[in-house]
Amino acid sequence: MTWPASGADAPLTPLGSGDGSFSLHSAAFGEAFHSPRGAVREAFETFVAPSALDRFSAGDVVRVVELCVGTGTNTLALLHACEARGLRLQWWGLELDPRPLQLALASPAFCKPWEPALLLQLQNLAGGERLLWGDARQQVLNGLPAELRGRTHLVWHDAFSPRRCPQLWSQELLQQLAALLAPGGRLVTYCAAAAVRAALQGAGLQLASIRAEGAVAAGAWCHGTVASPDPLPTDACLRPLGPMELEHLASRAAEPYRDPGGDADGPSILAAREQAQRAHPGPSTGAWRRRWGVGGAGDTAAPQ
Numbered sequence: 001m002t003w004p005a006s007g008a009d010a011p012l013t014p015l016g017s018g019d020g021s022f023s024l025h026s027a028a029f030g031e032a033f034h035s036p037r038g039a040v041r042e043a044f045e046t047f048v049a050p051s052a053l054d055r056f057s058a059g060d061v062v063r064v065v066e067l068c069v070g071t072g073t074n075t076l077a078l079l080h081a082c083e084a085r086g087l088r089l090q091w092w093g094l095e096l097d098p099r100p101l102q103l104a105l106a107s108p109a110f111c112k113p114w115e116p117a118l119l120l121q122l123q124n125l126a127g128g129e130r131l132l133w134g135d136a137r138q139q140v141l142n143g144l145p146a147e148l149r150g151r152t153h154l155v156w157h158d159a160f161s162p163r164r165c166p167q168l169w170s171q172e173l174l175q176q177l178a179a180l181l182a183p184g185g186r187l188v189t190y191c192a193a194a195a196v197r198a199a200l201q202g203a204g205l206q207l208a209s210i211r212a213e214g215a216v217a218a219g220a221w222c223h224g225t226v227a228s229p230d231p232l233p234t235d236a237c238l239r240p241l242g243p244m245e246l247e248h249l250a251s252r253a254a255e256p257y258r259d260p261g262g263d264a265d266g267p268s269i270l271a272a273r274e275q276a277q278r279a280h281p282g283p284s285t286g287a288w289r290r291r292w293g294v295g296g297a298g299d300t301a302a303p304q
């Protein structure tokens with residue numbers, strides 16, 4: 001991934017979040033690392049719960065690829081959940097910038113909610129060979145072991161939003177991530193942008209929304225997306241895409257981000273998409289918004 005100008009040196013500011021847990025704000029991307037709900041709450045509601053770890057039995061190996069490790073909050077939630085179920089975790093993480101994890105592990109506010117043994121596991125992962133540093137696009141192609149292809153149970157995607165970091169939401173990268181999934185595997189993300197969902201569908205995956213009960217009034221009709229090679233259940237966590245979301249996928253917002261060479265910068269990807277959207281046969285995003293009374297979309301990054 002290519003940072004915005006001076007992004008590697010841009011400040012990362014500690015930030016409180018809705019549940020009181022530690023987060024950061026990136027000056028380079030102009031976004032917080034976590035939703036207003038709170039870092040720990042988001043990790044469990046948006047990533048752990050939709051992963052349906054209860055479908056595995058104690059002693060099973062669970063292979064996970066985590067895109068954008070950031071502060072490590074999601075990783076800690078995963079470690080906690082796997083330990084509680086007696087699962088054996090095989091984890092690979094992809095991250096560009098070591099600073100968020102360093103700042104988090106040095107912060108008493110970050111460490112407070114977690115057992116010391118879990119923090120030690122995170123430190124060990126941070127220093128191990130399975131945390132791959134650098135451009136995630138190249139690491140997916142060349143850094144991850146070839147045997148993960150078609151054998152990965154979970155892919156967690158938690159990059160900055162598509163408008164801020166389109167490099168990590170391209171049609172090409174999402175196809176590569178989809179190819180990692182085992183039968184029944186799940187790609188889990190907070191993002192509900194039509195461009196991302198359309199690219200996942202184009203990669204042969206079936207979609208479900210992560211329920212966000214009581215959040216519609218705040219503009220967040222869901223807490224993200226789960227995609228799988230196989231049909232997904234309707235349950236307390238997941239629901240089928242509704243009529244509004246299906247129409248979203250028919251609008252110009254569904255024009256994907258494209259990065260055929262895997263090395264384009266953000267402005268180039270955005271400019272190419274905007275040009276392609278002008279030729280898209282579907283209704284404008286504005287028309288879709290007006291039809292459904294949609295404003296912002298909270299932490300789902302949906303109406304883009």
